[in-house]
Amino acid sequence: MLIVMDVGNTNTVIGVYEDQKLISDWRIRTEKETTADEYGILLRNLFQSQNLTLEPGTDLVISCVVPPMLNTLDKFSRRYLQVKPLMVGPGIKTGMPIYYDNPKEVGADRIVNAVAAYEQIKGPVIVVDFGTATTFDVVSGLGEYLGGVIAPGVMISCEALFQRASKLPRVEIFCKPRSIIAKDTISSMNAGIIYGYAGLVDGIVRRIKETLKEPMRVIATGGLACLIASETQTIDYVNDYLTLEGLRIIYNRNRPKKEERS
Numbered sequence: 001m002l003i004v005m006d007v008g009n010t011n012t013v014i015g016v017y018e019d020q021k022l023i024s025d026w027r028i029r030t031e032k033e034t035t036a037d038e039y040g041i042l043l044r045n046l047f048q049s050q051n052l053t054l055e056p057g058t059d060l061v062i063s064c065v066v067p068p069m070l071n072t073l074d075k076f077s078r079r080y081l082q083v084k085p086l087m088v089g090p091g092i093k094t095g096m097p098i099y100y101d102n103p104k105e106v107g108a109d110r111i112v113n114a115v116a117a118y119e120q121i122k123g124p125v126i127v128v129d130f131g132t133a134t135t136f137d138v139v140s141g142l143g144e145y146l147g148g149v150i151a152p153g154v155m156i157s158c159e160a161l162f163q164r165a166s167k168l169p170r171v172e173i174f175c176k177p178r179s180i181i182a183k184d185t186i187s188s189m190n191a192g193i194i195y196g197y198a199g200l201v202d203g204i205v206r207r208i209k210e211t212l213k214e215p216m217r218v219i220a221t222g223g224l225a226c227l228i229a230s231e232t233q234t235i236d237y238v239n240d241y242l243t244l245e246g247l248r249i250i251y252n253r254n255r256p257k258k259e260e261r262s
Contacts, residue, residue, distance in 0.1 A: 002016070003043075007064035013026070015247075016047075070087065088111065090103070119246075125219060126209075130220065132153045134200070197228050218235045219239055221241075
């Protein structure tokens, strides 16, 4: 059994693999103050809810973009799983050359997504991840990470709108509006958020393709991927489990020897 954990600034996604099959997954809030023991209790309860057992010796691979949590997660793994976790970062074998001016600056989740997307497409691909930030990651036909784009995330932009425009109500984004020409304030805001981000995605993807001058497939992932992707003209696939799959692939490329696991 393998536990994969993607720790983002807003949410943490946890998956459990049996060989190559994802048998369960959860999305929880990222709380920087959570202790190693609290993670132990939380994971044990999540496992029990799916009739699974959190057993010592279970392998763990982590992608984390919240540095203060790295030590906590390491303590959790050593205490409750009795293994040293595999942390995705510098020195890890990804199987993908990273053509960034400073490769250490690239978020671990972006590399994980790129690895999984290339493994799926086996050709040039753009990954659009709708997370705290909306990121675009570009992989060449030879499986090289070329770089990408970072834009404000959907929810960050919404929070700025709610805070700065005091007369506008806070809205939840659940479905697309019936028309681009909305007839009430909430629908107007939904139209601006959903169609605005669809336009942002299409504009950036088209510029990337024009720059590279080659056909590329586009994969979207992240919490709002399905909603936004359905309104774009450039996204070809949505894969909600892209990051988890990438973590599984990277773990297998770095599978530690038995004596290195504890």
